[in-house]
Amino acid sequence: MKHNIKVTLILIGLFLIAQYMGLFINYKYQEQALPFGIERPEMTEFSFFNLFGIIIFVTLIAFLLARFKFAKLWKLWFFIASWFTLVIAFAVFVDQKFAMLIGFIGAVFKVFEIDIYIHNLTELFIYGGLTAIFAPLFSMWSISIFLVIIAIYDAIAVWKTKHMIKLAKFQSKLKVFAGLLVPYGKKRAAILGGGDIGFTLLFAAVAMRTLGVRALIIPAVVGISLFLLLVYGDKNKFYPAMPYLSAGCFIGYGLSLLL
Numbered sequence: 001m002k003h004n005i006k007v008t009l010i011l012i013g014l015f016l017i018a019q020y021m022g023l024f025i026n027y028k029y030q031e032q033a034l035p036f037g038i039e040r041p042e043m044t045e046f047s048f049f050n051l052f053g054i055i056i057f058v059t060l061i062a063f064l065l066a067r068f069k070f071a072k073l074w075k076l077w078f079f080i081a082s083w084f085t086l087v088i089a090f091a092v093f094v095d096q097k098f099a100m101l102i103g104f105i106g107a108v109f110k111v112f113e114i115d116i117y118i119h120n121l122t123e124l125f126i127y128g129g130l131t132a133i134f135a136p137l138f139s140m141w142s143i144s145i146f147l148v149i150i151a152i153y154d155a156i157a158v159w160k161t162k163h164m165i166k167l168a169k170f171q172s173k174l175k176v177f178a179g180l181l182v183p184y185g186k187k188r189a190a191i192l193g194g195g196d197i198g199f200t201l202l203f204a205a206v207a208m209r210t211l212g213v214r215a216l217i218i219p220a221v222v223g224i225s226l227f228l229l230l231v232y233g234d235k236n237k238f239y240p241a242m243p244y245l246s247a248g249c250f251i252g253y254g255l256s257l258l259l
Contacts, residue, residue, distance in 0.1 A: 004184070014120060016220070020219060026205040078177075082107040082126060085130045090129075123197070165238050193241065222252060225244050226245060
């Protein structure tokens with residue numbers, strides 16, 4: 001077991017809150033435009049390759065920042081990304097100008113003050129804001145292909161090239177990273193990467209457009225997949241979560257169709 005049962009349940013609880021908060025944000029953006037006139041990029045059925053290319057490019061930039069220890073540049077980049085996505089998420093609940101203010105405050109405390117409670121709190125909203133940009137651009141066919149590609153890439157990045165492990169260690173050292181963090185014991189922590197939260201939420205958000213409330217079962221099944229991974233995983237090993245969570249997405253989608 002990678003972590004004790006209490007920490008495991010806390011991590012899964014935070015994951016599920018982020019998923020359902022994200023689905024609520026995506027649902028609201030089915031009825032309203034993005035704040036400040038933000039435009040979504042144009043995509044076709046096969047443009048998920050373009051999004052995957054963007055992910056590879058961003059990962060490469062992040063790896064170079066980690067390789068040459070450009071900590072200040074990393075923090076600045078992370079601050080801007082956090083602020084941008086928080087504004088989109090908060091604009092569902094408050095006026096867009098106020099959303100910009102509280103998004104700025106949240107990003108400052110997340111990146112520069114390094115408060116673990118603010119960090120996890122903002123993580124619960126960030127992925128809803130991020131997926132609200134991309135979810136309308138996908139069909140179930142294209143998001144399914146994209147999820148398979150991401151799962152394969154995650155497995156290669158962790159088990160073969162191991163560059164994702166190096167990147168995770170760099171982020172952990174700076175205490176500035178994308179994902180949930182539950183510290184416990186002496187310098188130990190349970191971590192779930194931001195991609196594991198965001199990509200599964202993106203799948204569920206796309207499914208929600210056609211399935212409605214039936215799509216709510218998808219995060220629950222993914223949560224079970226995560227629980228099994230944490231329970232049966234070795235605490236001394238790194239695992240790519242996306243192959244397991246992607247399986248949970250597809251199983252959850254299948255169950256949703258049966259409801």
